[in-house]
Amino acid sequence: MSELxxxxxxxxxxxxxxxxxxxxxxxxxxxxxxxxxxxxxxxxKSTMLNLVAGLDRPTSGTITVxxxxxxxxxxxxxxxxxxxxxxxxxxxxxLLPNLTALENILIPSQLKGTSATGRARDLMQTLGxxxxxxxxxxxxxxxxxxRVAIARALINGPTLLLADEPTGALDTHSGEHVMDLLGQLxxxxxxxxxxxxxxxxxxxxxxxxxxxxxGEIVDDARLETAERAAAEIIRVRPEExxx
Amino acid sequence: xxxxxxxxxxxxGEPLHGYEVKNRFEAMLGGTWEVNIGQIYTTLQRLxxxxxxxxxxxxxxxxxxxYELLPDGRRALExxxxxxxxxxxxxxxxxxxxxxxxxxxxxxxxxxxxxxxKRAYLQRLRDLNRLEERARRDGRIDLARLVRGALLHTExxxxxxxELSSGRTTETxxxx
Numbered sequence: 301m302s303e304l305x306x307x308x309x310x311x312x313x314x315x316x317x318x319x320x321x322x323x324x325x326x327x328x329x330x331x332x333x334x335x336x337x338x339x340x341x342x343x344x345k346s347t348m349l350n351l352v353a354g355l356d357r358p359t360s361g362t363i364t365v366x367x368x369x370x371x372x373x374x375x376x377x378x379x380x381x382x383x384x385x386x387x388x389x390x391x392x393x394x395l396l397p398n399l400t401a402l403e404n405i406l407i408p409s410q411l412k413g414t415s416a417t418g419r420a421r422d423l424m425q426t427l428g429x430x431x432x433x434x435x436x437x438x439x440x441x442x443x444x445x446x447r448v449a450i451a452r453a454l455i456n457g458p459t460l461l462l463a464d465e466p467t468g469a470l471d472t473h474s475g476e477h478v479m480d481l482l483g484q485l486x487x488x489x490x491x492x493x494x495x496x497x498x499x500x501x502x503x504x505x506x507x508x509x510x511x512x513x514x515g516e517i518v519d520d521a522r523l524e525t526a527e528r529a530a531a532e533i534i535r536v537r538p539e540e541x542x543x
Numbered sequence: 544x545x546x547x548x549x550x551x552x553x554x555x556g557e558p559l560h561g562y563e564v565k566n567r568f569e570a571m572l573g574g575t576w577e578v579n580i581g582q583i584y585t586t587l588q589r590l591x592x593x594x595x596x597x598x599x600x601x602x603x604x605x606x607x608x609x610y611e612l613l614p615d616g617r618r619a620l621e622x623x624x625x626x627x628x629x630x631x632x633x634x635x636x637x638x639x640x641x642x643x644x645x646x647x648x649x650x651x652x653x654x655x656x657x658x659x660x661k662r663a664y665l666q667r668l669r670d671l672n673r674l675e676e677r678a679r680r681d682g683r684i685d686l687a688r689l690v691r692g693a694l695l696h697t698e699x700x701x702x703x704x705x706e707l708s709s710g711r712t713t714e715t716x717x718x719x
Contacts, residue, residue: 499701500694504672509665513709521662523669530574533670534693537576
């Protein structure tokens with residue numbers, strides 16, 4: 301695998317004591333990885349994602365994505381980088397209410413000046429939302445809205461998909477469905493960086509869990525993926541406990 | 544002692560001999576509880592002694608004896624199923640004792656212990672997730688529910704370790 305994202309000694313200071321600051325964070329993400337960033341609220345995990353997405357700039361340190369040093373890009377270059385290389389899925393879907401699902405999905409491709417209706421319909425098929433193409437967001441369930449947002453994030457074929465608490469506003473069932481889709485995308489080769497506070501979901505899909513506390517990476521665990529026998533994972537033996 | 548009730552439960556369907564009970568019991572538990580055949584025979588003999596099961600018919604090939612459930616056995620099983628588990632919470636993992644000892648031995652610095660434990664819990668969560676998926680794929684919804692319980696327990700363990708790591712409950716109290 302080759303490196304896709306690298307943060308080197310990245311610090312982000314916010315004026316006025318706003319939480320989410322980062323303090324000398326270094327991290328490398330390989331192409332094809334599904335990595336979860338976990339930590340309590342205010343720990344800086346969303347800040348990391350925003351910096352990698354080029355939505356914000358670090359106070360110091362360097363961030364490269366696909367070999368591009370983001371600090372070398374001006375505002376226009378950064379906007380182009382985001383449009384062409386990064387897909388972003390948020391907790392609250394941020395769909396435009398006056399556009400249909402399909403039109404929402406097409407926005408990034410229109411900004412790029414390309415026609416992608418065929419690809420949009422393919423994505424909607426993959427994500428199980430083909431039948432709601434002409435509906436407006438207000439008429440969609442939360443799970444459907446998030447799947448529209450995922451299609452929008454993928455429309456330009458980004459090298460990197462960033463997801464910030466994508467299940468945070470969904471019920472358990474819809475959340476699992478959305479995560480299943482992200483897992484499928486990763487198996488098809490999509491690199492995904494996921495911010496979540498849900499360890500069950502994180503470990504189900506991501507083979508790597510990066511723990512962030514108070515703006516620092518305190519652990520970077522690569523989990524084993526080999527199948528284990530049931531008895532190595534759980535042992536049900538109530539009679540021992542009652543002896 | 545739920546092996547006893549496991550055996551009674553399996554005999555509600557049809558009379559079974561020892562090996563059938565063992566195989567069905569282990570299959571029901573999805574490989575999470577292995578019993579040896581000796582335990583099964585001992586259990587069947589005790590159940591017979593207590594009037595809860597009885598031998599059904601003559602011994603078959605290689606002397607295999609099938610057993611059937613008696614009305615008292617069914618009543619005992621139903622009573623057990625209806626009772627909630629209300630005993631004390633059992634914590635039978637070493638980490639609880641390690642925590643107490645490390646507090647004394649390592650001058651209260653629990654971080655290395657907690658960091659390693661956190662990784663173990665993350666790995667367990669991943670393994671349990673895989674096991675739950677496997678159970679669902681196999682159509683074993685009952686087993687998937689059991690694994691789900693284990694997942695939620697491990698999630699709680701992880702939260703506990705995170706809480707200890709963040710110092711919220713590791714203030715400077717001196718152990719006595």
